[in-house]
Each structure stands twice: as structure tokens, then as C-alpha cells.
Amino acid sequence: MAAERRGKGPAARPLALTGARLLDPASGRDAPGGLLVVDGRIADLGPGLYGDGLAPEFERIDCAGLCLAPGLVDIRTQLREPGEEHKETIATASEAAAAGGVTTMVCLPNTDPVIDSVAGVEFIARRARETRRAKVYCYGALTKRLEGKELVEIGLLAESGALAFTDGLQAVANARTMLRALSYATAFDLLLIQHPEEPSLAASGAMNGGELATRLGLPGIPATAEVILIERDLHLVAITGARYHVAHVSTAAAIAAIARAKARGLHVTCDTAPPYFALNENEVGDYRTFAKLSPPLRSEADRRAVAAAVADGTIDCVASDHAPHDQESKRVPFIQAAPGVIGLETLLPLVLELHHKGEASLLALLRRVTAAPADLLRLPQGRLARGAPADLVLFDLDRPNRIAVERFRSKSKNSPFDGRPVQGRVLRTIVDGRTVFAADAPAR
Amino acid sequence: MTVADRPASFVYRRRHLLGIEGLTEGEIVGLLDLAESYVEQNRQTDKKRSLLRGRTLINLFFENSTRTRTSFELAGKRLGADVMNMNVSTSSVSKGETLIDTAMTLNAMHPDVLVVRHPDSGAVNLLAQKVDCAVINGGDGSHEHPTQALLDALTIRRRRGRLEGLLVAVCGDILHSRVARSNIHLLGIMGARVRAIAPPTLLPAALDRLGVEVFTDMRRGLEGCDIVMMLRLQTERMQGSFVPSIREYFHFYGLDYDKLQVAKPDALIMHPGPMNRGVEIDSEVADDIDRSLIREQVEMGVAVRMACLDVLTRTLPPNLPVNGS
Numbered sequence: 001m002a003a004e005r006r007g008k009g010p011a012a013r014p015l016a017l018t019g020a021r022l023l024d025p026a027s028g029r030d031a032p033g034g035l036l037v038v039d040g041r042i043a044d045l046g047p048g049l050y051g052d053g054l055a056p057e058f059e060r061i062d063c064a065g066l067c068l069a070p071g072l073v074d075i076r077t078q079l080r081e082p083g084e085e086h087k088e089t090i091a092t093a094s095e096a097a098a099a100g101g102v103t104t105m106v107c108l109p110n111t112d113p114v115i116d117s118v119a120g121v122e123f124i125a126r127r128a129r130e131t132r133r134a135k136v137y138c139y140g141a142l143t144k145r146l147e148g149k150e151l152v153e154i155g156l157l158a159e160s161g162a163l164a165f166t167d168g169l170q171a172v173a174n175a176r177t178m179l180r181a182l183s184y185a186t187a188f189d190l191l192l193i194q195h196p197e198e199p200s201l202a203a204s205g206a207m208n209g210g211e212l213a214t215r216l217g218l219p220g221i222p223a224t225a226e227v228i229l230i231e232r233d234l235h236l237v238a239i240t241g242a243r244y245h246v247a248h249v250s251t252a253a254a255i256a257a258i259a260r261a262k263a264r265g266l267h268v269t270c271d272t273a274p275p276y277f278a279l280n281e282n283e284v285g286d287y288r289t290f291a292k293l294s295p296p297l298r299s300e301a302d303r304r305a306v307a308a309a310v311a312d313g314t315i316d317c318v319a320s321d322h323a324p325h326d327q328e329s330k331r332v333p334f335i336q337a338a339p340g341v342i343g344l345e346t347l348l349p350l351v352l353e354l355h356h357k358g359e360a361s362l363l364a365l366l367r368r369v370t371a372a373p374a375d376l377l378r379l380p381q382g383r384l385a386r387g388a389p390a391d392l393v394l395f396d397l398d399r400p401n402r403i404a405v406e407r408f409r410s411k412s413k414n415s416p417f418d419g420r421p422v423q424g425r426v427l428r429t430i431v432d433g434r435t436v437f438a439a440d441a442p443a444r
Numbered sequence: 445m446t447v448a449d450r451p452a453s454f455v456y457r458r459r460h461l462l463g464i465e466g467l468t469e470g471e472i473v474g475l476l477d478l479a480e481s482y483v484e485q486n487r488q489t490d491k492k493r494s495l496l497r498g499r500t501l502i503n504l505f506f507e508n509s510t511r512t513r514t515s516f517e518l519a520g521k522r523l524g525a526d527v528m529n530m531n532v533s534t535s536s537v538s539k540g541e542t543l544i545d546t547a548m549t550l551n552a553m554h555p556d557v558l559v560v561r562h563p564d565s566g567a568v569n570l571l572a573q574k575v576d577c578a579v580i581n582g583g584d585g586s587h588e589h590p591t592q593a594l595l596d597a598l599t600i601r602r603r604r605g606r607l608e609g610l611l612v613a614v615c616g617d618i619l620h621s622r623v624a625r626s627n628i629h630l631l632g633i634m635g636a637r638v639r640a641i642a643p644p645t646l647l648p649a650a651l652d653r654l655g656v657e658v659f660t661d662m663r664r665g666l667e668g669c670d671i672v673m674m675l676r677l678q679t680e681r682m683q684g685s686f687v688p689s690i691r692e693y694f695h696f697y698g699l700d701y702d703k704l705q706v707a708k709p710d711a712l713i714m715h716p717g718p719m720n721r722g723v724e725i726d727s728e729v730a731d732d733i734d735r736s737l738i739r740e741q742v743e744m745g746v747a748v749r750m751a752c753l754d755v756l757t758r759t760l761p762p763n764l765p766v767n768g769s
Contacts, residue, residue, distance in 0.1 A: 210650050211650040214649055215465065218587075220649055222649075286566075286569060287570065332544070333564035333570055334565065335585070
């Protein structure tokens with residue numbers, strides 16, 4: 001697999017990170033200390049690590065008291081390769097990921113061709129190895145060509161490295177297909193990920209159903225389209241005992257349904273993306289296509305419910321939902337515009353917003369983008385622990401910054417967050433002990 | 445009438461007319477007053493003025509239309525503008541590209557006013573951002589059709605003397621109707637009370653938040669109304685998905701004398717056209733010369749569009765000689 005071949009280049013010098021504020025959500029650690037990287041793995045860490053001084057052969061990075069956390073594990077990105085390389089490539093997305101502190105990303109299978117074969121999974125793995133920045137994994141399609149009919153060879157794809165299975169931005173509409181998929185997946189203990197939208201209710205909709213959609217004359221997608229599909233699936237999960245994950249939850253009703261299922265002991269998890277707790281439907285304003293998402297941006301009450309669920313852990317993970325689109329996909333009438341926003345370079349600062357607004361604790365927020373997604377996909381990264389891959393992000397928690405899309409590495413620029421003032425800046429990103437990104441400015 | 449003769453009291457300070465929402469009462473009154481003067485002009489033998497001489501008006505229609513396009517064409521010609529009609533097919537998959545590309549192409553020909561109709565809500569706003577000339581929304585998707593609301597308002601005002609305090613029922617396919625939205629905004633701004641009457645499947649979400657009273661029972665909704673505005677039901681929406689049948693729709697939501705009884709005895713009837721006789725409106729009601737304003741609406745349409753062209757060209761940069769001045 002992609003990750004295992006990394007860091008096996010010429011033996012690098014041990015890397016000593018000193019004077020850091022170590023933040024590890026997996027262990028609950030938030031304390032000053034240092035961290036030692038040997039052969040791409042975390043060899044040791046703690047407050048007294050360099051008490052006897054550094055060995056001369058160590059490469060040293062002085063963290064100057066700034067935050068050192070596990071690199072972000074982004075469990076939903078669209079990398080557009082193969083098929084739409086004019087929007088993004090694995091190489092450009094990896095640059096963007098590194099700049100955003102993301103050290104692991106998992107891409108959706110909605111490429112062209114669709115990742116519904118072993119060859120497709122192997123293609124992504126090979127491109128990821130060549131890129132050597134962020135670690136890249138993929139999901140396999142759940143049904144062939146994402147048509148919602150025939151199951152993909154999910155057992156074989158899992159063996160070749162697909163981390164879970166999903167039809168990407170399409171919900172599996174047919175209940176019988178979903179039941180069979182969930183049932184079959186239990187044989188291999190595989191995770192299925194659902195796009196939560198009842199297609200017949202969401203069809204032809206362009207934004208959240210409500211007053212603004214009525215004013216703009218745009219067909220609305222009712223908030224109930226989300227919870228209806230989730231409720232249906234939860235009954236199927238209860239029958240099969242399968243592992244089920246809901247992607248980008250956007251409504252209070254869906255969160256409540258998932259919380260009830262968790263309380264019943266079902267193997268259910270979910271994630272959301274920053275737009276769903278940082279923005280609401282009003283962002284659409286005068287037909288701003290950069291604010292067109294799937295699921296759509298919701299009401300302010302839903303936005304607050306999503307933020308609260310990120311804080312309390314009902315929402316397990318936060319993913320960037322990186323969806324690059326070129327100008328031709330967005331400079332069209334709203335109803336024709338492609339949904340989605342880029343997110344790799346805004347994930348960390350937007351998650352940190354909830355900390356700065358006092359809505360969630362720092363460690364809880366970091367857990368949503370590190371240990372929780374890594375655990376969900378059974379990856380060893382996402383934690384500061386001896387033996388774990390040295391995937392790290394060094395960031396300044398407080399430094400004020402303004403999101404500037406023109407500085408983004410991503411090939412596409414479709415972000416509704418351009419110009420937004422944020423706090424929290426990535427200064428250095430390390431993958432398997434190698435620095436893959438260092439901010440221009442010195443770490444103070 | 446020359447530039448100097450135009451009433452100077454009213455200046456429309458926007459570059460475009462994209463919708464009624466956001467306009468002020470003063471702007472609407474100003475447009476209606478100006479349109480009033482054009483009604484008289486249009487009834488003269490010599491209808492032509494040279495106010496817009498040298499100006500170019502392009503009707504850019506991405507959707508079929510006869511009456512709106514003709515109305516704008518006539519309005520432009522009566523003011524002395526050069527008028528060109530462009531009908532653009534939207535059948536190709538890349539219609540978004542066509543929109544921006546067409547806008548840029550036309551822009552390069554230096555038109556002064558573009559009248560644009562497009563099947564997608566917001567498309568005219570998008571186009572307006574890309575061109576240097578004034579843009580009039582000739583109807584975009586289910587969003588707005590501002591000149592229709594203005595002509596409806598002028599028609600009502602001429603018959604009733606005012607808009608404020610009137611009780612107006614807007615009936616039919618409100619969900620898909622840009623005419624309904626523009627009228628709801630305009631009547632609200634002008635202080636009329638608006639009722640929306642439709643089966644629940646043809647009512648958009650949270651319609652009450654636009655300041656209207658919502659009724660699904662037409663007889664209750666029409667009670668005491670001064671004005672009854674009927675909307676066209678698009679045939680493709682009648683087949684089973686929004687309403688079960690034309691017969692059932694007409695039975696419950698078609699305007700006939702029986703249902704009209706509960707409205708005020710002198711209630712007036714309007715329809716933006718084209719009508720589906722026997723679907724949303726009974727033929728006898730539609731042709732009732734005492735109550736139906738349908739033909740008058742068409743007449744007012746030309747005058748209102750002349751007023752819109754007039755005010756929008758006033759704020760255009762005067763780099764083209766007008767009347768030799």
C-alpha cells in the first residue's frame with residue numbers, strides 16, 4: 001500500500017522537534033515537550049525528551065512553543081484524477097494538502113473511469129507513491145459505474161487497498177441494493193459510506209428548500225431528504241450489523257437520528273465538512289455558485305446543530321470535502337453549476353474557528369480531523385505515539401490570517417471562504433519524517 | 445419629446461432592472477408615472493419619438509416568447525432605438541457556456557440595453573455582471589419578471605386609482621411562476637395585501653415569509669378580493685405530478701363565475717397570458733369586458749417597457765449623441 005513504501009528512501013537523519021506544545025487527541029495529551037523521529041516513525045516524545053541535550057547527528061526543528069499535532073487525516077476528497085485533470089491532479093491536491101497540514105487524504109471513487117476495479121485502486125496507489133507528499137488512499141465504488149445496481153468486487157478491492165466503499169456523491173437509492181451491500185460487507189468487516197440524500201426528493205433541487213430558495217426561484221432540496229435516507233439505512237444497518245458511515249451530515253434531524261442509532265449500539269459514524277458549520281444557506285445570496293454544495297448549505301438552526309455535534313462528538317470526523325471545479329463549472333446559472341467547494345487548505349483554520357469561538361475544546365476538534373478518522377479507517381496515523389508514522393503538523397494556533405484563494409496550491413479556486421479572517425496557520429507539515437511543506441515565514 | 449422635456453423629478457439610479465425585490469416605493473411610483481405618459485403617446489397616431497435615437501436595444505431570448513419580446517420591440521422602436529431580436533436555442537448541453545459567450549459577444553457590439561429572458565433563475569443576474577450595458581430582466585426561470593409586475597401595477601392603478609390597501613389574490617402555479625414572485629414583491633412594497641391561492645404542491649416553501657396570506661381553498665382565498673390575478677399552468681406540469689388532472693385542477697382552482705361570487709362585486713380579473721382557457725380560467729370570465737383587464741395589461745406592457753428603457757438609458761454614459769445634443 002501507498003503508505004508503507006513511504007519513508008523508505010535513503011536513511012534520513014533522526015529528526016528532533018523541540019520546544020513544542022504537543023497536542024495528541026488520542027491520548028489526551030496537551031503539554032510542552034519534544035518529539036523524536038527515527039526512520040519515518042515517532043521514536044519517542046514527551047516533556048523531558050531532550051533533557052540530556054541533543055545528539056549531534058540529529059536534525060533539529062525548534063517549534064518555539066507552537067502546536068505540534070498529528071497531521072490531518074482527511075477522509076473525503078475528490079482529486080479528479082483520472083479523468084478531470086484540468087480541475088485537479090493527485091500531485092496538485094497533494095501540494096494543497098501539505099500546505100493545509102493534511103498528511104493523509106482519502107479520495108472518492110467518482111473519477112473517470114470510476115474506481116470500481118482493482119486496477120483503479122492500484123492506479124491511485126501508484127500515483128500516490130510517485131507524488132510523495134500527502135499519503136493518498138481511495139475508496140472503492142460500492143456499485144459498478146456508481147449506477148446503484150450491481151455490487152463492485154468489494155472484497156477484492158479491499159484486499160488491494162480500498163479503505164471503504166461508497167458511491168461518492170450519489171446515494172445508493174435502491175433499498176434492496178443497500179441491504180445486500182451492507183449484508184455482504186459484514187463478511188469482510190468493511191465500512192460503507194453513504195451520501196445522505198433521498199434522490200427522489202433531492203432531484204433537480206439546487207439549494208436548501210426554504211424562504212431564500214423561494215425568493216430566488218430555485219428548486220429547493222428539503223432538509224428531510226437527508227434524514228429520510230439515513231433513517232432507512234439505519235434500519236438496514238440494524239438488520240445486518242454492518243459498519244455504516246454517513247458522509248457530510250448537514251441537518252439537525254440527521255444528527256438526532258444518528259445519535260439515537262449510536263445510543264442503540266449500532267456501528268454508525270458520521271462526518272461533516274467545514275461549510276456545514278461555518279456557513280448557512282444565506283451564503284447563496286445573489287446566486288453565488290461557490291456556495292452550491294451537495295448536500296446544500298442549510299438553515300442557521302441546522303448550522304448550529306452541526307457545530308454543536310462536532311463539539312460533542314456526535315459527528316465523529318470532519319473532512320474537507322475537497323471538490324475542485326474549474327471556472328466553466330461554476331460560471332453558469334446556479335441551477336447548472338457543479339456542486340462543491342475546495343477545502344484542503346481551509347480545513348484546519350475553519351475547524352479551529354470553533355475553538356476560537358469557544359464552541360469546542362481544542363483537543364476534541366483535533367480528534368475529529370486526526371485520531372477519529374484514522375480509527376474509523378483503521379489507519380495507524382493520526383496520533384502522537386511511539387511507533388506511529390511521523391505524520392505531523394506544526395501550526396500557530398492564534399496567528400490571524402486571511403484566507404487568500406489566490407495563494408492556494410489547488411488547481412481550482414472554488415472557495416466561498418476567500419477573504420475570511422481566520423486564526424491558525426500551518427507552518428510545517430511532515431510526512432513520514434520528511435518535511436513536505438514549510439511556510440515562507442520562519443516559525444518565529 | 446426630447447431629453448430636455450423628460451420629467452426630471454424621477455431618476456432611476458440603478459444600472460439594470462433585474463427584479464422588483466429591493467426596489468423602493470419611490471422607484472416603482474416613478475416608473476409607473478412615467479409609463480402613464482407613454483400610455484397617452486401610444487394612443488396617438490404618431491407614436492414614434494426620437495428619445496433613444498442612436499441607441500441599440502437587443503432582445504436576447506433564451507426561451508420562447510411572443511408577447512414579451514414583441515412588447516419590448518415595439519417599446520424600443522417607438523422611442524426611436526434600433527432593435528434587434530436574438531433567439532438562442534438552449535437545447536445544447538453547454539448552455540451555460542453559451543450564456544457567458546453570447547453575453548461577451550453581444551457586449552462587443554456595444555448595445556445600450558439588453559433585454560434578456562432565460563429559463564434558469566439567476567441567469568440574467570449572472571449575465572448582467574459580464575456586460576457594460578443596461579440589462580432588463582425579461583423573465584428568468586422562476587425568479588422574477590419585473591416588467592410584468594410593473595405593467596400589472598399600472599393596469600390596477602389606472603382602474604382603481606391606487607394600489608395601497610387593495611386585496612389582491614394571486615392564484616395558480618406560484619411555485620414555478622416568476623410573475624407571481626415579482627407581483628408579490630411589488631404589491632407588498634406598494635402596501636397592497638396579497639393572498640396566494642394554490643394547491644399545496646404548487647406553493648413554494650415558506651411563502652408566508654414573503655408577506656402573503658396563503659390559501660389552498662380558492663373560495664376562502666377569493667373572499668373580499670379587489671383583484672384576482674390568475675397564473676398560467678404549464679401543461680407539462682399538469683400530468684399527474686403536481687396536480688392529478690386538468691379536470692380536477694379546473695374544478696378546484698380554475699376561475700369561473702361561481703368562485704368569483706365571493707370576491708368583491710366589482711373585482712377585476714387579470715392574467716399575464718398566454719391563457720389556458722378551461723384550465724386555470726373559464727373563457728366567459730376571461731372575455732368579460734366589464735371585469736377582465738387582460739387586454740389592457742397588454743397595452744400597459746408597451747408603455748411600462750418604454751418607461752423602463754427611458755430611465756435606464758438616462759443613466760447610461762452620454763458618449764453617444766442623443767438628438768444631436
